[in-house]
Amino acid sequence: MRELEFTVWELTGCPYFAKHKPVTKEGVIAFTVGAERHKVIQELLRRRGFIIEQAVNYYITYKNTVVLIKGRIDAIDPVNKIIYEIKPANLTMRGIRQLALYRDLYYLDTKQVYDIGFILYRKHGETLRLSFINNMLYKPRLLEMFNNVIEIIKHYIDRDEPPRVSCDDCKYCELRSECKPVLKYFGLNLVPLRK
Numbered sequence: 097m098r099e100l101e102f103t104v105w106e107l108t109g110c111p112y113f114a115k116h117k118p119v120t121k122e123g124v125i126a127f128t129v130g131a132e133r134h135k136v137i138q139e140l141l142r143r144r145g146f147i148i149e150q151a152v153n154y155y156i157t158y159k160n161t162v163v164l165i166k167g168r169i170d171a172i173d174p175v176n177k178i179i180y181e182i183k184p185a186n187l188t189m190r191g192i193r194q195l196a197l198y199r200d201l202y203y204l205d206t207k208q209v210y211d212i213g214f215i216l217y218r219k220h221g222e223t224l225r226l227s228f229i230n231n232m233l234y235k236p237r238l239l240e241m242f243n244n245v246i247e248i249i250k251h252y253i254d255r256d257e258p259p260r261v262s263c264d265d266c267k268y269c270e271l272r273s274e275c276k277p278v279l280k281y282f283g284l285n286l287v288p289l290r291k
């Protein structure tokens with residue numbers, strides 16, 4: 097049996113871009129700053145009784161390949177049963193896809209349906225201002241995102257290369273003027289563009 101591994105991050109954006117994107121100084125700085133802010137917020141949440149950095153690992157098998165989908169949930173409120181993603185206030189659709197996929201993977205692992213929400217942060221002077229958002233008007237259906245990423249994984253295995261998925265990543269991608277994506281994320285929907 098062949099083995100493959102995907103992160104929640106790559107499956108909720110363009111897997112081709114995730115594999116080939118250039119490492120830039122600006123990207124490294126943005127990642128480091130984001131990671132530090134996450135740490136500060138997670139420490140606050142831990143003191144409130146939240147579960148932090150919960151690993152989710154889920155295996156599927158397709159055409160003689162065992163596939164691991166893996167990620168880490170930023171924070172879980174175990175009392176109110178809410179899975180949270182921590183994001184900057186300028187939230188993207190990709191963030192919503194990630195959160196929906198974490199909820200689905202958690203459900204598949206534990207058989208418990210949790211609600212979902214965001215903890216959005218904004219820098220204000222030296223402090224971080226937090227907003228808890230768990231009354232989203234639109235909530236993805238259970239397993240909607242999981243079914244999307246299964247399609248992406250099948251494309252990958254059928255063609256033995258990471259599929260090009262048109263999404264928020266395209267604006268940072270050097271290939272955007274010449275690319276022929278095979279799939280497109282319209283918000284939370286995944287649609288085929290070509291065979």
Ligand code: SF4
Binds near residue numbers: 113260270
């Ligand atoms: S242009 Fe978009 S779809 Fe094409 S490789 Fe880049 S990120 Fe992926």
